[in-house]
Amino acid sequence: MGIVTEQPDHVAAILQAWHTERPDLDVSPVAIFGRITRIDRYQAAAMRQVWRRHKIDSGEYDVLAALHRSGPDYQLTPTELYRSVLVTSATMTERLDRLQRRKLIRRRPATRDRRSVLVELTPRGRTVIDHAIADLLTIEADLLDGLSGQDRSTLAALLAKLAAILEQHHDTTAPGSA
Numbered sequence: 001m002g003i004v005t006e007q008p009d010h011v012a013a014i015l016q017a018w019h020t021e022r023p024d025l026d027v028s029p030v031a032i033f034g035r036i037t038r039i040d041r042y043q044a045a046a047m048r049q050v051w052r053r054h055k056i057d058s059g060e061y062d063v064l065a066a067l068h069r070s071g072p073d074y075q076l077t078p079t080e081l082y083r084s085v086l087v088t089s090a091t092m093t094e095r096l097d098r099l100q101r102r103k104l105i106r107r108r109p110a111t112r113d114r115r116s117v118l119v120e121l122t123p124r125g126r127t128v129i130d131h132a133i134a135d136l137l138t139i140e141a142d143l144l145d146g147l148s149g150q151d152r153s154t155l156a157a158l159l160a161k162l163a164a165i166l167e168q169h170h171d172t173t174a175p176g177s178a
Contacts, residue, residue: 011035032162046139054132059087059095064104064129067121074121077110081119104128 011034018027051057056064062085067074076084082092096119099105104125110116121129144152 009035010038042143043140046143047136050132050136050139053135054128056128056132059085059091060099060104061129061132063092063095063099064121064125065133067105067119068126068129068133074126075118077116078119099125
C-alpha cells in the first residue's frame with residue numbers, strides 16, 4: 001500500500017522510506033502522530049515567542065489564561081486552578097508566588113470561608129494575558145494560513161474525535177480505573 005499525501009512533507013519521506021524497507025508494516029499511524037509531533041514543534045516555538053515577548057513562561061501563561069477564562073470576577077481557588085491546568089498543588093503554589101511577586105495576581109481570603117483563598121487576576125495581569133492571547137492567536141492563525149475555513153473545521157473535528165478516543169482510552173487504562 002503506497003502512502004499518498006496532497007503535499008509532500010518530511011513525514012511523507014519517512015513513510016516512503018519505511019514502506020520501501022518494511023512493506024509488511026502498516027506505518028499509517030506515523031502519518032498522523034509524526035505530523036502531530038512536527039506541528040506541535042512549530043506551535044511550541046510560536047508560543048515561546050509569545051511568552052518571551054510578554055515576559056511570562058508557559059506555566060504563568062496557563063494560570064493567567066485560566067483566571068481570565070473564569071469570567072468577569074477573574075478569580076478561582078488554588079485547587080480550581082491546579083485542576084484546570086493539570087499540575088500539582090506544590091507546582092501551582094510556586095507559580096502563584098511568582099505571579100504575585102510580579103503583581104499579576106493577588107490572593108485574598110474567600111468571603112464565604114476565611115480558611116480558603118481566592119486567586120484574582122489584577123488589572124496588570126489582565127493586560128498581560130489580553131495582549132499575550134491576542135498575540136498567540138495571530139501567530140497561530142498565520143500557522144494555519146494555508147488551510148481553508150472548511151479544512152480547519154474538518155481538521156478540528158477529526159482532532160477532537162481522536163482526542164476524545166485517546167482520553168477515553170486513557171481514563172479506562174489509568175491505574176485505579178474500573
